[in-house]
Amino acid sequence: MTQECFTLEMAVRDYECDLQGVVNNAVYQNYLEHARHEYLKEIGIDFAALAAEGINLVVTRAEIDYKASLTSGDTFVVEVRPERISPVRIGFRQDIYRLADRKAVVKALVTGTALNAKGRPQLPEALKDILDRA
């Protein structure tokens, strides 16, 4: 059985680098979020449209291991592998690799849920399907 794995190729933008000359730590969360949202869009879940309807996809926990740094000119791949955490929590294993040498840059587990206007968990069907399959 193959595991679902979505990948997104991106490139470092110079303004994302900080005074150490490498991509700032917080920016990797931007990369991870963008890749997750692109993945969700592919399976029919639109983060912005849901927010407009009062359903907010939220991150409840992020664990990020920084293995190496990206810098100006680097291209990289962000992976997204969904996994079941609980009936209402979905996890995303997200690794970032530098394209030039396939070096691991970041290994992350981002856990989230969906909250309705009352702040109660309410997962979109497409996310439930993923949890059922995972």
Added chain:
Amino acid sequence: MTQECFTLEMAVRDYECDLQGVVNNAVYQNYLEHARHEYLKEIGIDFAALAAEGINLVVTRAEIDYKASLTSGDTFVVEVRPERISPVRIGFRQDIYRLADRKAVVKALVTGTALNAKGRPQLPEALKDILDRA
């Protein structure tokens, strides 16, 4: 007659510096916006509350002269001086000074208006008052 001038003191955060070791150009717009919103709050205009009501304060033009750079550890002042551009456009003269030596860092003129849900200009009363006085 004294002209209104709102000032906000701020400090550079390290993540705002880029690989040249100085505050990135785009970040000054963040500083300018934050000072404008604090000024507006002081005169009774809440950017976020207006947005929630469907009234969007929008920038239509920004002219920014970069005179010097801020870097890690710097503290600075952002000035906000409103001026009348037209019956529906308000300008904000915004200068940024480094506190240590009062050196001019940025001189900007940011012009904006308020748009209602139909995309038509609709200025909050407090802004009209400023335009009348300016």
Added chain:
Amino acid sequence: MTQECFTLEMAVRDYECDLQGVVNNAVYQNYLEHARHEYLKEIGIDFAALAAEGINLVVTRAEIDYKASLTSGDTFVVEVRPERISPVRIGFRQDIYRLADRKAVVKALVTGTALNAKGRPQLPEALKDILDRA
């Protein structure tokens, strides 16, 4: 005679949108900078490598007209057209168009120079060539 025009296609990332649900004003400067740096790289000028050598490409003035907003899901094009401002200043006409309807989103003129370690203008040869041709 054709004018040089570099174009870069990009997509809005959700984290770039603010509480009004549209791309935040400051983020357009990120887009403009990224497109300029990609253009410079194409003509052989590496912003980060120059900074490491003590030559800093700096923006001295930005004029930005905001014509329309980009939002979640939008793809867009950033144009870069160099022009001569003075012997030591180069201008970049930069327009941003939404791809779906070719609507103008931003029209900008960004002026810059290159400063050596002593803070004196010192343009890389490739930039001088552009100024000569422009």
Added chain:
Amino acid sequence: MTQECFTLEMAVRDYECDLQGVVNNAVYQNYLEHARHEYLKEIGIDFAALAAEGINLVVTRAEIDYKASLTSGDTFVVEVRPERISPVRIGFRQDIYRLADRKAVVKALVTGTALNAKGRPQLPEALKDILDRA
């Protein structure tokens, strides 16, 4: 025995909020970093000065639990409590509380080290002292 705890008071800036109307996840890492750097400065460690000398303070792991959201207008406190992870790793327990109701917003453990120009761990004396005391 009292444990060291550094606290920094901050306020949400509107541009830090995303299209859900709350502070974007990645921005909390900005807050955490800024508070850590202010703490380090207080004990005599200057992140930017060290970087200029070729000593880079780096984050190796971040664990962040998101408990509640901050939004426009909120003020909050970021705590920094150093703890020993290993002879060359220092941990920072960092909690973020909303000031209005003391509600926990984020609970984080950020682990880091200092790398010299050869990429080998080399902790500044002030950090070693903290590890010895922790």
